[in-house]
Amino acid sequence: MQQTLDLFPIGNCTASALIDREGRFVWACVPRVDGDPFFSALLSGREPGSAEAQGLWDIQVEDAQRIDQAYDRNTPVLRTVITTRSDAAVEITDFCPRYRHQGRTYRPLAFIRIIRPLRGAPRITIRLRPTDDYGAKPTAQTVGSNHIRYVGREATLRLTTDAPVSHIQAERTFRLEEPIAMFLGPDESFDGDVAHTCQRMLAQTLDEWRGWVRTLSVPLEWQEAVIRAAITLKLCAYEETGAIVAALTTSIPEHADEDGKARNWDYRYCWLRDAYYVVQALNRLGAADMLENYLVYLRNLVDQACRGDAQAPAPSPAGTIETSTAPELAAANGKAGHVQPVYGVGLEPVLTESIAPHLAGYRGMGPVRVGNQAHEHLQHDVYGQIVLSTVQAFFDERLFRPATKDDFRALEPIGERAFELHDKPDASLWEFRGREAVHTYSSVMCWAACDRLANAATKLGLDDRAAYWSQRAATVRDTIETRAWNKDLGRYAATFEGDGLDASLLQFVDVRFCSPDHPRMQATMRAVEEGLRRGTFMLRYAMPDDFGVPETAFNFCTFWLIEALHLSGRGGEARTLFEEMLGRRTAAGLLSEDISFDGDELWGNYPQTYSLVGLINCAALLSEPWSSVR
Numbered sequence: 001m002q003q004t005l006d007l008f009p010i011g012n013c014t015a016s017a018l019i020d021r022e023g024r025f026v027w028a029c030v031p032r033v034d035g036d037p038f039f040s041a042l043l044s045g046r047e048p049g050s051a052e053a054q055g056l057w058d059i060q061v062e063d064a065q066r067i068d069q070a071y072d073r074n075t076p077v078l079r080t081v082i083t084t085r086s087d088a089a090v091e092i093t094d095f096c097p098r099y100r101h102q103g104r105t106y107r108p109l110a111f112i113r114i115i116r117p118l119r120g121a122p123r124i125t126i127r128l129r130p131t132d133d134y135g136a137k138p139t140a141q142t143v144g145s146n147h148i149r150y151v152g153r154e155a156t157l158r159l160t161t162d163a164p165v166s167h168i169q170a171e172r173t174f175r176l177e178e179p180i181a182m183f184l185g186p187d188e189s190f191d192g193d194v195a196h197t198c199q200r201m202l203a204q205t206l207d208e209w210r211g212w213v214r215t216l217s218v219p220l221e222w223q224e225a226v227i228r229a230a231i232t233l234k235l236c237a238y239e240e241t242g243a244i245v246a247a248l249t250t251s252i253p254e255h256a257d258e259d260g261k262a263r264n265w266d267y268r269y270c271w272l273r274d275a276y277y278v279v280q281a282l283n284r285l286g287a288a289d290m291l292e293n294y295l296v297y298l299r300n301l302v303d304q305a306c307r308g309d310a311q312a313p314a315p316s317p318a319g320t321i322e323t324s325t326a327p328e329l330a331a332a333n334g335k336a337g338h339v340q341p342v343y344g345v346g347l348e349p350v351l352t353e354s355i356a357p358h359l360a361g362y363r364g365m366g367p368v369r370v371g372n373q374a375h376e377h378l379q380h381d382v383y384g385q386i387v388l389s390t391v392q393a394f395f396d397e398r399l400f401r402p403a404t405k406d407d408f409r410a411l412e413p414i415g416e417r418a419f420e421l422h423d424k425p426d427a428s429l430w431e432f433r434g435r436e437a438v439h440t441y442s443s444v445m446c447w448a449a450c451d452r453l454a455n456a457a458t459k460l461g462l463d464d465r466a467a468y469w470s471q472r473a474a475t476v477r478d479t480i481e482t483r484a485w486n487k488d489l490g491r492y493a494a495t496f497e498g499d500g501l502d503a504s505l506l507q508f509v510d511v512r513f514c515s516p517d518h519p520r521m522q523a524t525m526r527a528v529e530e531g532l533r534r535g536t537f538m539l540r541y542a543m544p545d546d547f548g549v550p551e552t553a554f555n556f557c558t559f560w561l562i563e564a565l566h567l568s569g570r571g572g573e574a575r576t577l578f579e580e581m582l583g584r585r586t587a588a589g590l591l592s593e594d595i596s597f598d599g600d601e602l603w604g605n606y607p608q609t610y611s612l613v614g615l616i617n618c619a620a621l622l623s624e625p626w627s628s629v630r
Helices: 165-170 194-214 223-235 272-284 288-306 327-332 381-394 405-421 440-459 463-483 503-508 519-532 555-567 571-582 609-622
Strands: 008-011 016-019 025-030 036-039 056-061 064-071 078-084 089-095 099-101 104-106 111-119 123-129 140-143 147-151 156-161 180-186
Touching: 008 223, 056 078, 056 089, 056 111, 089 194, 099 194, 111 194, 123 165, 140 165, 147 165, 156 165, 180 194, 194 223, 223 272, 223 609, 272 288, 272 381, 272 609, 288 381, 288 405, 381 405, 381 440, 405 440, 405 463, 440 463, 440 503, 503 519, 503 555, 519 555, 555 571, 555 609, 571 609
Parallel strands: none
Antiparallel strands: 008 016, 016 025, 025 036, 025 056, 056 123, 064 078, 078 089, 089 111, 099 104, 111 180, 140 147, 147 156, 156 180
16 A cells, blocks of 8 residues: 555654554654654655565554544544454554653653454554664664563664563564553663553543643634644654754655655754744644743754854765855854754754665655755744744743843844844745745844844833834835835735745735735735635745746645635635645644645645644634634
8 A cells, every 4th residue: 555644643742653544653763853763664665564664563453454543532642443354353552651740741752552452352463673774774672571672773762561572573473362561662671560550651641631732722613623733733842952843754755756856855853933833823822831942942042043153064974965165154154143944953053964875765755864954054034033932921921931131132133133134145934955035035034033122122121222123123124115025016026126926925914014904915915826826725936946846735835825815805715725724634633744736645744833833823813703602
């Protein structure tokens, strides 16, 4: 059966995994989300059900006829029920433990599977085949009386179980007469009875997630979709540092790639832009914990950047992707206030891009990339996204640590960089690798940085700084209105003195640069829809880029279109299109980055935070109010 992105993520904000419709673990990285894929079958190029498949954790049920899967309500705990032709049935419960323990959150690098017979005594085979060094070889093993150690280059995990270890090691088929507990986690002795402990962890994990969901302020309509998106956005957080990754995968291509165009990237890192959109969406649901944890990450990053000690990209080692040598980049690195668009989840600035030669790629569509050259890019919108992510802390009385005057002073060098760069060329939010221009979206985000610093200064009673930043914001606005407005076409352009379109122009309303009823904004909205809409869906841009003409639509941009339709008074069209997008989700209720023009197939990395942000934002915008139920 051909691989698809119809996958269920589980996780605990340290560990994460993707499980396919057959109940197999096909993707999980260790020791972090950006680490070596312990389960790599998703990118192996092989059918996971084949005899030779590697990089998976499979519970094969003899004579299986039907498989049913669903999450436990308001949690990322997955239950898979496999029924045989003789009506015997097996239930597999998959989760990563997460709950409060001794005053802190217990969220180990661990995966738990509880397998129990629901009816009869079905015959099962357990295939646990982790890989090492990006699919280069099976992970080495050592065996004890009740455990198997899987010794990898980056991490060693220990399976503790009450199943016969020899059955697992030999992949022997056996009758499932009693429940089995399997704890794959840290390389240390397991304390306690494994079956009892795993059941306790399950109960506490269910309570933890349901308690978190209960704090969310969800819209009246589409609650289940919004809750699932919110849970998954939380799974994309690496809680130890506060980083939020763009997706859990690498190298899922943006479209069917039979000719080597190689539109596939590693998204297992923290883009400041993506993280801004995530915390913005979750703020709308009242998830202050995500904001607070991400602000810790940002404060560390800003401190690093503003000291001017940010590490410049190292020379590319042999066999890696060529890195940029632009003089602008060389001048920027190490300069106080310089910020990259993307960092590692541990604040690592260098994410050298290379190829994993032993993985064929999703459906064989390689190459599989590790790292991302975007860490070298100049993308000036990031300065706005840092300030926009931080500014709420100056106003939000709920927070444990409201922002202070010291925090404001630490942000000012970011604002100075935004002002300095608002009319300078960059690679844009779309990360063009082969050209630069002064991109209007980047300039608008630089305006937002100055504008919001003025707001924060006013709140802190720093009247002189408020006036300073207001003047800078006015200067940037004048530049945009003069250079991004195309008089001949009667609309804003994607670049200064240009005539192109891209969907990011729709974001002028969201950042309060333009009101939706302003004639300039209305003209731009119409032009973007006419130029970039393809049936139901939206492109980022229609022009050729470094890899040719885009062949799929970008899901986040379709959600931007839905917002624009609603704000333009076309509420009925917006709701119809939103329902259409909900119908394109996987069985897990999620979306990837891209979708085919006919809507039949998802492409790009998965689950994609941008897409889930768009779902949450549109549901909140379009929903009937809670007062309507009275």
